[in-house]
Amino acid sequence: MAVVGFANGISDRVSLAVAETDVAAALLSTFGISVIVWSAWAIGLVFLLRPPLQPASRLDGIIAAAALLAFLLPMAPLSWLAIAGLAMHILRTSPRSSFLQRGAWILLALTVPMLWSRLLFVMLSEAILQADAILVGWIVGTPRLGNAIQFADESGYLWIAPGCSSLANISLAFLCWATIAKALNRPSSLGDIGWVVLACTAVALINVTRISLMGLYRDHFDLLHGPIGATAASWLTLGATVTICLLGMRRDLPVPSYTGPPVTFSPALVGGVGLVLAVSLAFKLPGLMLLTSPMAPAPGFSGEAARLLEQHGFEVQQVSPGENLAGISGTAGACSVRINDVMPQGWQQSLVAGIAGDHHLVYLFNGKKYSEQPLLHTRADYYWSKLNRYAGRNVPTRPVMAVIFTPACDDLPLRELADLSGR
Incomplete structure (x- = not known):
């Protein structure tokens, strides 16, 4: 099983x-x-098969x-x-x-990075991402907008995506400790908490340092963010985690364990x-x-929105996704508008608000206009779509659009744009 x-x-x-x-x-x-996950599963399986x-x-x-x-x-x-x-x-x-119980403990710990930490992130994603951003912003020394930090050269913002969160690495540190402890059949003690916290702190610092280097040296962003940077960070995380866990274990000898013939x-x-x-x-x-x-929104919104703006006399062009915000922009006289496709989970709200500044900001979703992103509705739609995709039904997620416009936009067709988001 x-x-x-x-x-x-x-x-x-x-x-x-x-x-x-x-x-x-x-x-x-x-x-x-992670190699930690593969190793934990292999060790747990061996223990489960011993009795x-x-x-x-x-x-x-x-x-x-x-x-x-x-x-x-x-x-x-x-x-x-x-x-x-x-x-x-x-x-x-x-x-x-017994080997059976030790294998079960490892199996249970395996679900922490593979399930429970992901559920925790869904519930507390904003706080978790902002915690990383606070540390990165402190190191880089530039302004922060939620989970986005301004590059050191002030050329844009570094947005901390969910995949860059330290939570995943912290859960791996916990799994590593649990696996080594059960492999050595080491009894638990209060002192373990300090070693686990130390391991979690080490992997979080490695992750934050990597992101900070991206913010400090934008010219090397692709190198640090790409496969080379990810691989280097992964091996550093693995080495730090295993080393700290082994240092925490070596002061105790394993206790006698249950033995029996292999199955x-x-x-x-x-x-x-x-x-x-x-x-x-x-x-x-x-x-x-x-x-x-690709889990793209319902097709056609950007093109239809561009045509609608052009019909109202706007000169439309594509927005460069330098801040991970794709979309279009348009100008008509003193009126300027920017329409961005944003994530339904709400991870880009602070970044959008910072880009908007003193301009007006509205969100369009499912044919309606909102002054703030309707997180309950957009998240429910996203996860419902994902659930259907698991079941083999191609149900596209509805687009969530952030519209930023200047006060001079008296004739902006917001009602028509909202109607497009509901198709």
């Missing part, structure tokens, strides 16, 4: 990594999944059936939820300090696991094909 669940849980990330590059490059980058097979109880069968159902559903994150449930069941029913599997069992794995991944294939394609 651990093999089937892990394969289904990482299926979306593996598919995305292959779609963005190619199989060879994705393999070299471990499919965008001899025991007769399954009725409750074991019910738990396994529920997990299997979650694996068969097309939503990959459900597999991690099922793995967490399996791990907690094993923890409740296995002997203390053997019948060909029928191996074949059954292979069949379940193939079927569960096949059910996810239609959704994975949609998820790896």
Whole structure:
């Protein structure tokens, strides 16, 4: 079950990594999944397989059936939820300090970076991104707009995207500590908290330093932000995390652990696991094909908005996405307008407000006009669209547009633009 669940849980990330590059490059980058995650899964699996097979109880069968159902559903994150449930069941029913219990602890810790930290980010994304931005802004020494920091040369803003957040690395530090602790069968103590905090602080500092270098040296942005910078930061993070965890562990010797003969599997069992794995991944294939394609808003808005502005006498041109904000701009006499496509999760609100300055700002979504981004509606639409894509249904997300215009724009066709956003 651990093999089937892990394969289904990482299926979306593996598919995305292959779609963005190619199989060879994705393999070299471990499919965008940390080496810590792969190592933890391998160690946990070995521990789970060490004890001899025991007769399954009725409750074991019910738990396994529920997990299997979650694996068969097309939503990959459900597999991690099922793995967490399996791990907690094993923890409740296995002997203390046994290989089975230690493997279950590692399996449960594995769900922290793969599921729980991502859910935490969804709920607290604004605060998490701004925490990174505060540290980066302090190092670079330039003004900050929410989670955007002005480049040192004042040529624009460095926007901290969700993928650049320190939270992911912090969750990996926790997983690394849990894996090494259970691999050595080391009992927990209050002193562990200090070492875990130290490891989390180290990986956060590495991430913040990398982002700060991007802000200080914009000419080298592509190098620092690209594969070379990402790979260097990844290896530094791995080295710092493992080193700190090992230093924290070495003062204690492992306690005696449960031993037993290695387990053997019948060909029928191996074949059954292979069949379940193939079927569960096949059910996810239609959704994975949609998820790896660009999740663009409903097509045609930018073009239709440009034509509408031109019909009202505006001279329209494309906006250079130097601040990760694509869109169009238009001028008609003293009136200037800028229309940007923004993320439905609301991660660019502060940046948009800073760009707007003293000008007027409205948001357009689903045929309506708002003075602020309607986060509840835009996020619900985004995640509903993503859920449908997991299920193999191509439901495009509705565009969320930020319209910035000068006070002289008395005849700006906001009503017509809002109607376009609802098509």
